[in-house]
Amino acid sequence: MLFGLGKIRGGVHPDGHKIDSARLVINSQLPLPDTLWLPLCQHSGEDARPLVQAGERVLKGQRIAAAAGRFSANIHAPTSGTITSIDTITMPHPSGLPANAIILQPDGKDEWITLQPPADPFSMPQEALATLVEQAGIVGMGGAIFPAAIKLRQGRRFEIKTLIVNGSECEPYLTTDDRLMRERAAEIVEGARLVRYIIEAYRTVIAIEDNKPQAIAALQEAAANVGAIEIVVVPARYPMGSAKQLIQAVTGLEVPAGKRSNDIGVLVHNVATVYAIQQALIHGKPLISRVTTVAGGCVGEPRNVEALLGTPIHYLFEQCGGLTTTPARLLMGGPMMGQVLPTTEVPLIKGSSGVLALTKAEVNEHMPSPCIRCGRCVDACPMGLLPLEMARNSKQDDFDSAQDAGLRDCILCGSCSYVCPSHIPLVQYFEYAKGELAESRASQQKLSYTQELMAARKERLEREAAAKEAAKQAKKAKAKAKKPRKAAAPTTVAADTADTAETASTTDHAGA
């Protein structure tokens, strides 16, 4: 073994709070909710295109919206019922902005479409399996919501030495992956074999943090008879579940800045994604439900539930003992990187690894005080950056210096904010700076595009003028050769004026 393997830089040990939700089995017997809200965008790309109309009856597993664009994904009906409408709903996003969704009223019959699972996926061409995964609408379920099929195809294009199945659920409170690994270990191992078969990886590793002994035992048992699937135990430390850190812990390699993991021959998939892939390729089931953790100090009986996509969050809380007190903060995802929710009137989506209702004491928010340069953020940063400098520069709108201090490599894991004794909202500064940078990049792009168009236009006008001139000269010469007839038409000056005007407007833009 190489020196330093299994180690990552920095990181923090937040209070786990995992016991509460990890002790109960996944409840997959939730009664059907009255209504399901299915946002057309539950993935990283464009809205999916609806294939149904209001009033139409759909069956469980029927495709109701089709992927539109490269990073888009199909959406299927989670149960049988009637499409009430296609309307805007509040999205599970801090902005609380509306987004398009298909609204489905279950009919209680839970009637499946005819499933057509492949007879033997291991004898099928890999590309066909990737297509099946694509059709099943599977996205990265650890929260990345990147379509899984794209990653599989990337895996086919590159030589993948190590496939890592990410079972390092490092966010506090969340135990979905933990329970899934304990209860459905065989399925996960089969899913890992399928992914390995598709991308032809040399080594397949299921990486689990050492604070999940039951999950480790269950997977070791499930993988024992299969062979070629390694269970690797990594130290429990946030953010071990981040792809870059996990790759470092498992392989000792770092993903070079600006590159992707497949550039160094590694591909990472979350265990829940691998489980969904297994369900799709063995049972032919599209992605219509997911296991999610319902937890937090305000939840009566925290536990994991297997819920249909589109289930309203308030319904999940009701099914888990209700909210005992008014939550100080509602979250989708874990407390370290999760997003705050404006209301419980939002649906569960493909990337929801958990919904949390936290008390005031759990959030422990304070007014920020000045930075005392204690350097804890530097020690905690898993990327080796200088969060205090990045925050200071961002605060002063000096984004170039912030980039230099490490903003360009920041993964927004929140370790720095977590340990800051001054309670400085560092991640907020970084998100602000990243937003501003993205905006200035976009306007820069727009500017250079305008300049390109300008140059092209000028070149075209010059060419035309030259052609005209040449034609005139030719005509003159011809006329001279024959007989002098009429005076030549005057050349236009309008084009010149337009050019000047456009240059002026471009300068304006650059100044703004």
Place this chain on the structure above:
Amino acid sequence: MTADAQYIPTASPHAHDRSSIDRIMLRVCLALTPVSLWGFYCFGWPAVVMFVTTCLAAILTELACLYVQQQPLSRLWDGSALLTGWLLALTLPPWAPWWIAVGGAFFAITIGKQIYGGIGQNVFNPALLARIALLISFPVQLTTWVNVTPIDSANAPGLADAFAIIFAGQPWMSDAADGITGATWLGASKAAAAGGADLAAMLSQDFSLYDAFLGLTRGSLGETSTLLVLLGGIWLLITRTISWHIPVSLLGTLALLAWLGNLSNPQSYPGVLFHLTSGGVMIGAFFYATDYVTSPSTPVGKLIFGAGCGVVLFAIRSWGGFPEAVAFAILLMNALAPLIDRVTKPRAYGRRHSGDAIKHTPAQRRVV
């Protein structure tokens, strides 16, 4: 529950390790408590009165500064002013008059800290800056070291006497022919070396390692007991309030240089243990040099900073004009801290030290 009227979108994380500035400051104060109490015992009630006066003056000055700058007065509770006053008091002669204490505290808080914009903004350690300002302005008062007169001994002043000594300048036992003050060992050795005396012979006669280590010597409150300072420092290390880098590199560098000097010429260079146990080295290494605000924030930077302090300290002690140099050494390195931070940026994940992406052997593209 529907949309909450009080809903404020907030960036992650939504959890915290419960650390806070006041906790850190109080922890440092707690670590200073044993050595301070020992100082009170050794130098009696006047030391207590001087200490309390300094701390109160620091707190009141901070309050006034916050008020004038219209900053939230609740910032007073972060404990930094108390700590500054405390740290200043520990550097002063135990029986320093009240105007030294108050003037020093005022200087530390205003010129040392608030003038830069308050907590976290200052370049120099406020307590040390004040000490040096006092030393240069009032060299006599700042180098008048009272003998150890335990608080329970017969000739120790009572509380009323203590107030008279500190606030009214009342002399104590002036009739005692040989006086009640004397030089510190560092001062004595410096004077001896200047006179061309054999330092080795002198120290072997006068210097008691036992007394220096336990704290039965003349000096400022914080300079006395190396043992108690060490205990407090180790506790700060255990609680991870400070990191090991600065104390270890400072003490290590000083020890190395002292060893080399002593090896080359024992007549002019005292040994390692003399250096480590005398003066403010130990408290400087654990409590003053580790000040977050004025020291580098990267691990390598801290090592360089500590080593730099050690070198300057040894140089001034050996060849400079002042007997003690901890404050000078730390202040000098304080000035360099921002520069050190700049050149010791840690290597980012996926990058080399230069900032370029690390090299990799690209995964071969498959021919599909």
